[in-house]
Amino acid sequence: MLAMLKQNDNQKKEEKPKKQKRQFSRKMLTFGRVIRYGVSNFRRNAWLTMAATVVMTMTLSIIFISLIARNVMLDTVNTLKDKVDMSIYLKTDTPSNEATAIQNELKQLKSVTKVTYISPEEGRNEIVQENSDSIDYLNAINEATNEIPGTLRVKIVDIDNTSELQSFVKNDVLLKKYISSDFQPSFAGSRKASIESIGKTMNFIEKAGVVLAVFFVIISFFVIYNTIRMAIFNRKDEIYMMQLIGADQSFIRGPFLVEASMYGCIAAVIATIVGYVGIIFAKAPLNSYSISVDSTYSLLIIFLPVIIVTMLLLGIIIGCISSYFATKRYLKL
């Protein structure tokens, strides 16, 4: 009796993996069929394929181009930011060794990246060079008796954060002794406003870029959802028949998701090509307007595989989610 029970147990143990294997191969078979139906629907519904692919291509292109544009604008602002420095003016009679000492103290500050000292002579030479084509201006400079102040040009990490520098200007004993009383440091004057405005613009561009991308993704969901819903409406009898002969939801929905993924993939490839071709042609004209395209362009070249995969995923996700909701209505049992 015990032996028989053991044998039964063994038989059951042997049957379990076999059953699991059968179920797995059946699932794989069904999965393959779902893909086959999706591909064949894609081929057979030419007008829908065209319409959905065009809509998806437009959407993905807009998203891609808006992200490129955002990057280009950020680079341009960063370049401008790099060009911006803050000036601290010293009295005309400041000894150069004292100026160097102040320069070294400034370099110690965490928020400071670079400090250059321009002596009154160097400052005068700079002005002369910059205005070499204006004889009247040069004559005026030659006749002027007042000296140009020595200047400490300071570059800082974040142009929005000048607090450390400001407190240095206020409290440093040596600087207080030699700072020009006629000329205010530049971050305290009109340049401060322009520096702050660059910072604000940059923040705005960053946020606007994200908001625009999200906005286009949402719009694309709705457009593609409606395109696919229209197609599904035309095939509602087909869906009804499938339900009545016992197809489960995943078997009915699957081909629609496969179809939508295919629109997504084709659209992603076209949109990527559009983006790349666009930036290649726009590079030279934009550079001529001092818009920094080069670094975005190099990023696009280096990350080409990542960008293609991301675009494909985006296309597939947008297609699948829209298709999922579009089929939902007709899949009530």
Add this chain to the structure above:
Amino acid sequence: MILLDRVTKTYDQTAKPALNRVSLYIKPKEFVIIVGSSGAGKSTLLKLLTREEKPTSGKIIVGGIDYDNLKDAYIPMLRRKIGVVFQDFKLLPQRTVFENVAFALEIAGMSNKEIKNTVPRVIDLVGLKGKEKSFPRQLSGGERQRVAIARAIVRQPKILIADEPTGNLDPSHSWDIVKLLEKINHYGTTVILATHNMEIVNRLKRRVIEVEHGKIVSDQAVGSYVSNVKAE
């Protein structure tokens, strides 16, 4: 096999019930004809059997399955055991005869080898040998209905429900389809045929259940149909 116990179906709370306390028993392998004018409740009765609709009250048991205990996830399994044929065929227009019939087996996860063995035999049974590669648009109405019947019986269901299968056919094709249904019944499938074609009902000499205003008004073992509804 099929049991309906005091089944009522109301679509709208304020309207009259489409079926009103209907009780019915259909034995295995029986051939039952359901007659009645349009709106009498025939389609509702069939929809309750395929679980497209839930009854407002009453009990339905089909093939030992109590619909009260049937979870939504198992509805596709139930439907695989019931073959359904419609008046408007409901074929996949972009698929061939073979593909349309094979579809019923594919959704059940049957292997390609089994499909290749089974489908030609069923196509032969319904008299469409040689038309395997034709598309529905290339077939006559009668042939299309044969494809629909082949699809319905390919999984060897215990029950075949035919809702006005001759509604779109001329008389000669109609009778061919009815003969095919008789043949299927002869092989052991319970057939439920809903029609208001008097000529067919009277020639068949089978059990006839007449539904009017949501109620069964007559149930004759070998019945005839002399309703005031005109034959198609």
